[in-house]
Amino acid sequence: MEFGISQIVIARYMMYLLVESRTTRNHDAAVRNAYQMILGIIITIVQAFACIKYGMYGQLGWVDSLCVMIQLSVGGITVIYLDQYFQKGYGLISSGTSLFVATNISCSMLQKAFSFTRIKSERGAEFEGAVIALFHLLFTRTDKSGALYEAFFRQNLPNFTNLLATLFIFLLVVWFHGVCFLVPVRSTNFSGMKNRYPIKLFYTSNMPIILQSSLVSIIYLISQFLHWNFSTNIFTYLLGNWKLCEHSGQFIPVSGLAYLVTTPSLAHMAADPFLALFSVLNLLIMVGGCVFFSKIWTEVSGTTAKPVLEKIWKLQWTIDGLMNRDMQKELNRYIVTAVGYGGICMGALTVLGDLFMGPFGTGTEILLASTILCQFHDEILRR
Numbered sequence: 022m023e024f025g026i027s028q029i030v031i032a033r034y035m036m037y038l039l040v041e042s043r044t045t046r047n048h049d050a051a052v053r054n055a056y057q058m059i060l061g062i063i064i065t066i067v068q069a070f071a072c073i074k075y076g077m078y079g080q081l082g083w084v085d086s087l088c089v090m091i092q093l094s095v096g097g098i099t100v101i102y103l104d105q106y107f108q109k110g111y112g113l114i115s116s117g118t119s120l121f122v123a124t125n126i127s128c129s130m131l132q133k134a135f136s137f138t139r140i141k142s143e144r145g146a147e148f149e150g151a152v153i154a155l156f157h158l159l160f161t162r163t164d165k166s167g168a169l170y171e172a173f174f175r176q177n178l179p180n181f182t183n184l185l186a187t188l189f190i191f192l193l194v195v196w197f198h199g200v201c202f203l204v205p206v207r208s209t210n211f212s213g214m215k216n217r218y219p220i221k222l223f224y225t226s227n228m229p230i231i232l233q234s235s236l237v238s239i240i241y242l243i244s245q246f247l248h249w250n251f252s253t254n255i256f257t258y259l260l261g262n263w264k265l266c267e268h269s270g271q272f273i274p275v276s277g278l279a280y281l282v283t284t285p286s287l288a289h290m291a292a293d294p295f296l297a298l299f300s301v302l303n304l305l306i307m308v309g310g311c312v313f314f315s316k317i318w319t320e321v322s323g324t325t326a327k328p329v330l331e332k333i334w335k336l337q338w339t340i341d342g343l344m345n346r347d348m349q350k351e352l353n354r355y356i357v358t359a360v361g362y363g364g365i366c367m368g369a370l371t372v373l374g375d376l377f378m379g380p381f382g383t384g385t386e387i388l389l390a391s392t393i394l395c396q397f398h399d400e401i402l403r404r
């Protein structure tokens with residue numbers, strides 16, 4: 022399952038652009054899901070062909086290329102079918118993409134924390150897992166303070182500081198997920214009965230960061246394609262050039278738009294103080310992008326003030342102390358505040374995770390995993 026859920030996400034948002042996001046008839050939704058599934062399969066096959074065509078897995082013969090392409094296509098199509106089963110009502114959630122994302126990110130982080138894989142480095146053989154490495158160093162080193170320092174601050178492998186930072190950001194996201202603005206409402210049927218309607222700070226859930234990360238992934242993909250095939254083109258310089266990082270063995274952007282949307286690591290910032298100023302620019306880009314996508318998704322998903330007010334009326338409640346003509350304006354004030362501040366918090370948490378999580382992942386990953394797990398918790402409580 023090399024492609025993860027990218028084919029599902031791309032197909033879903035392409036369908037949102039082609040048709041209205043809300044349908045009034047059941048067969049309209051069924052037709053849209055069928056088209057989305059077909060589009061996802063086509064995208065999967067095209068992705069598999071592109072990976073083979075442009076040598077992502079090295080130079081392969083035609084037999085090996087065909088086998089790899091079939092393997093990639095079958096894995097991607099399997100994910101699409103599993104998502105369809107969830108959409109038909111099998112399980113607690115209506116879409117499998119959230120479950121796939123949370124499972125993948127959680128497994129990766131657990132592996133970085135508790136992996137027994139031995140890796141050879143300049144310091145000798147070490148365990149990959151941060152927790153395992155901590156106990157291994159404490160039991161095998163006579164200098165306990167030096168062992169603790171190495172376990173907490175070792176480079177190029179998961180360390181205990183990265184693990185603590187990951188747990189802290191996870192708890193921070195969980196706390197922000199519970200923050201909400203309370204709109205005072207009263208019953209239209211029973212005199213004197215009052216309540217509060219919650220408008221969550223993360224009003225659009227994790228959709229802004231999903232859209233933001235999808236946009237960044239597209240920029241990376243196009244930038245890498247141009248770098249490897251048209252290195253002297255003007256668009257290559259605008260989107261960015263790439264080079265091989267000696268420590269990680271991965272290609273990283275070194276210029277252009279791809280470089281601007283990449284958060285520098287703390288190690289690079291320590292080596293080059295100028296990158297600290299660049300990280301501020303990156304923070305502004307991330308925050309601005311999340312606020313922009315929050316506003317866009319509010320419009321697309323039909324969660325603006327008018328539909329929400331209609332929902333409150335259907336529940337036989339009304340906003341306390343206001344006339345009907347003023348309710349939408351007041352509710353819009355709450356929603357705009359939640360969308361703005363929620364987008365700012367998401368962008369800031371994403372950059373914070375990129376800076377401190379290190380090998381445990383990115384800020385986008387911890388934000389997605391945390392919000393998805395909170396949604397599962399809320400759904401279980403609701404049922």
